[in-house]
Amino acid sequence: MVPDRNVTFVKDFIIVGFPGLHPSYYALISAVFFLFYVYILLANGTFLFLLATNKRLHKPMYFIYASLVLSDVLFSTSTLPKIIARYWFQDGNISFAACFFQMYLVHYFGVVSSYTLAIMAVDRYIAVCYPFGYHTIMSNRNILILCIMTWVFSHPISIMMVVRAFPLPYCGANTIIHCYCDHISITRLACTDRAPYSFPAFVYAMVILLGSLVIIVFSYSFIIFSVLQISSAHGQLKTFSTCSSQLIIIALFFLPRCFNYLAANIGITFNADLQIAIILLYSLLPPMINPLLYSLKTEEVKNILISKFKKHQVSLTLIS
Template identity: 55%
Template sequence: MPERNHSVLTEFVLTGFPGLHQEYYGLVSALLFFVYLVTMIANVTVIFLIATNRSLHKPMYYIILNLSVCDILFSTATLPKIISRYWFRSGSISFTACFIQMYFVHYLGTVNSYILFQMALDRYLAICHPLRYSRVLTKSNILILSITAWIAAKACPLMMVIRAYPLPYCASNIITHCFCDHIGITVLACTDRAPYSIPAFVFAMVALLGPLAFILFSYCSILIAVYKIANVQGRLKSLSTCSTQLIIISLYFLPRCFVYLASNVGITFSADVRIVIIMLLDVRIGLILLYSLFPAAVNPVIYCFKTHDIKHMLMKRLKKTKIELELKLSP
């Protein structure tokens, strides 16, 4: 059966959180705007600190720099539209803009996955093969890995968009989500979804499980190496250097793997529960985080509190700024 043109639909409508009452729209939009503001300020601060301090020009901090850039781009691609959904009661998004957003959501998600792979590689070499670390993870090698991550991640999301765009969308235009993604769009197509969903699912699992497999291997190896350290203080110090990455990795991978598996193996749940699972997700120190939104804002906070060099540079910068302000205000 030949596929019809998609001209029947000119726009999609993002529902956001389906069960949310209108009286809470202002509160939700303010909260999301605050998250976006914190994300931008926190990640720009991390980028500024790394870019302006030569002592932070090390492989691990170049990886953090890439992650901060990715967090800024992902938040900018998704948050403004959902904020306007509740702030201005404008949930509509044009047909083409929805697919552009879908591309960036999956592209930046893939880049994020590859960057987390680099973080695990950094810790694995630093703890399990310290003598090789300086030879393998040079600045030039990190640059090559970073450029490769940003370029290689383009292919599959682009393929997903090219295959999904011409599908006949002739029924509902309601996307039960906070942004356009492949599952949310293709379920609206008036055709058999399997030829399109299966390759997308395989891509998602490769992009997620490939890096995750190495990450699990690396941290198992790290735990074994740390266990062999006789000095208890040395063990704690080695584990502390990994805790930052483990927190970020948990926030990123665990919920995403569940959502993709649930969507493709027949696990069904209501729209509200799906949104909660997709936007929710890990609890740290009693705070409910949102995996698609909060990690971008939380990651820089984790860097500042768990990474000694960045924390030291941040405090030094704040003290310098305070002294300069006092000098200007003094008579």
């Protein structure tokens, strides 16, 4: 079939954000997103700085946290500046190529986080169920290899989604009803039936999410079973406390994501603003609360922070 030469193809896209948001709230929402971004950079950057400067934190668990934290920071950096510019400077334009590159980054860091959470669950499973063999199985070397593999093997699925979506004809609307470019929001704008292209992407996404989730569920099922065998109530509480922060992050990461993908592919529709709010829930909350959970619930990190704060106070006192 010869393409119609009169058809004008999209050269750039427009990030709309919340379609129902009144312009009088643009300054407020941009300020909120800006504060979120600054907090994410400072909080996660603090954790990475402590890890880099304190050998006491050079342990398998913290290397896994570092992988998750780095993924969170890079995801936020690839998405938040554009939506801040959209509301702050009314600059929602993004070029065709840049939009697809952002789509790649969004899905890539999502896959990295998914794999990393699975590794974290396995780490906790071995620590609780095989404590005497933990340092042999989950050595620093083995964990670093696993984390590197996570970042390497997250590329194919993300590249596949871009390669499948990029050649589609985009000759109609160019407004993306979202805060960033992702596969669903972009392919909805294609001037063709998106089902043959979106369904394989949906299957891959669900395999990644559910595959990681199955590993997590099995790991924590064995953890719970082992904890219940502990006779000491104090021991049970301590073990559950160690795992509780990870369970919070896992719930925030997986449950809204699975719901969003399922809703988009089985025809469930609801208010666009509500849908975007759900997406932001699982996109921004984990990067914001991860440092708090890992700092406030981990004694080593907490003690290092306190000691650095006290040293800072002493140095200020001497200077004054």
